[in-house]
Amino acid sequence: MIPYAELENFFASLVATAQARGITCAITSGMACVHFGVAATTKDCDVLCDAAKSDDFRDLIASTGLRGRFPIYRGNISPPLDARWMRGGWTSHFAWKLKSEDACLDIFGIAPRGSSPWHQDLRGIYAAPNVVAEMKRTNRDKDWPFATALGCQMLDEANPEGWLHLYDAEVLRLCAKQVPPPDHLAQWRPLLQLAPFTDTLRVKRLLLAERAFWSELDELRVRIYQKHLRPYTSAVRRASAGRAIAGVAESHALRLECALAHLPPQPLSDYGLDRMILEAKTNVGVTVGPDVSEWLPVAEKHFYGL
Amino acid sequence: MITDPPSASIPSATLAQRRRLRRIMRDFHVRAFGEELARVNLLPEPQRKQAVAEMIDHARRHGVKLSRPALGVTP
Numbered sequence: 036m037i038p039y040a041e042l043e044n045f046f047a048s049l050v051a052t053a054q055a056r057g058i059t060c061a062i063t064s065g066m067a068c069v070h071f072g073v074a075a076t077t078k079d080c081d082v083l084c085d086a087a088k089s090d091d092f093r094d095l096i097a098s099t100g101l102r103g104r105f106p107i108y109r110g111n112i113s114p115p116l117d118a119r120w121m122r123g124g125w126t127s128h129f130a131w132k133l134k135s136e137d138a139c140l141d142i143f144g145i146a147p148r149g150s151s152p153w154h155q156d157l158r159g160i161y162a163a164p165n166v167v168a169e170m171k172r173t174n175r176d177k178d179w180p181f182a183t184a185l186g187c188q189m190l191d192e193a194n195p196e197g198w199l200h201l202y203d204a205e206v207l208r209l210c211a212k213q214v215p216p217p218d219h220l221a222q223w224r225p226l227l228q229l230a231p232f233t234d235t236l237r238v239k240r241l242l243l244a245e246r247a248f249w250s251e252l253d254e255l256r257v258r259i260y261q262k263h264l265r266p267y268t269s270a271v272r273r274a275s276a277g278r279a280i281a282g283v284a285e286s287h288a289l290r291l292e293c294a295l296a297h298l299p300p301q302p303l304s305d306y307g308l309d310r311m312i313l314e315a316k317t318n319v320g321v322t323v324g325p326d327v328s329e330w331l332p333v334a335e336k337h338f339y340g341l
Numbered sequence: 342m343i344t345d346p347p348s349a350s351i352p353s354a355t356l357a358q359r360r361r362l363r364r365i366m367r368d369f370h371v372r373a374f375g376e377e378l379a380r381v382n383l384l385p386e387p388q389r390k391q392a393v394a395e396m397i398d399h400a401r402r403h404g405v406k407l408s409r410p411a412l413g414v415t416p
Contacts, residue, residue, distance in 0.1 A: 038394065038398055039393070039397040069390060072386075073382055074382050074389065074393050076393070076396060077397075078397055109411045112413045113411055113413060114413055125413060125414065126412070126415045139411075141415060170415075184370060184374075187366035187369060203373075205372075206365060209365045213361050214354045214362070256414075264413045
């Protein structure tokens, strides 16, 4: 088993090398959470990469060895690491096949739910806490405490945007007793109008509605991508059958061919971002209640780059 | 581009308020993640990373699979 510390150093060094070569990229998700003070037990590395630098990053990855092994695209499902698909929010997967287990790297050009250009606010080799916290608004329950913890961290750094990431009624109430949220943030998160958050049951219900909304949006988003992945994955499987794929370059050429035929670069835009948001709001209206609609956050700005 | 965290964006927070904010954060970590992880989270970075590495390696040695499936899209 390759120790986690070695894996972490390996990925940190890969990203640092990429940055030194002018490839804008940053570690996000679990490893970034650990850096910012919220322990996450993942050994995989997630990296945001400027879509325009996809070719350069792919070349760097392909030539970077780990314990004498060079990477491959992970599974038939992985879309190509190519600017066209990275701009559309797809994720490319790579793995270094080691004896007992794989070292896995996921790369995306668009930060899911990102509201700002992630590449303009880096913390060394890491994405900013704001970006990492936005990415934690998923349809998985386990992610939400991470968002709140990162929001607390931002408030501790005197960054008022931390208020946008607190999803715990008690934390909202106690923090507001110290420093109230700035008025202007309520335009993005109407729930902040309820400061000092003493109407606990109402706050809890609206927090529930907010989470349900982001969760619905995430489910819709993933479903749209997955629909297109089925024919693409089959095509990659067929094209690779019986061939000994030597490495990333050969596999990339094959995937590019399959993607051009089966994988729309911009599935979310094709589907319609407004349509997605409307569907998520409608679903929350059913699950939580139609009265919460006006309290839902402004999701339109959370598709930055798409 | 590398930028520093926004400075003094909450100018009205006094030292005492900042201390109380930290206590709120600490209490939340205990409630959300449990005492042991909260302790790890509040360690200085090198010790925190070492503690996380030990936890992850311990889990892997006992057969816990920590890799996520490749989905083609990030949740």
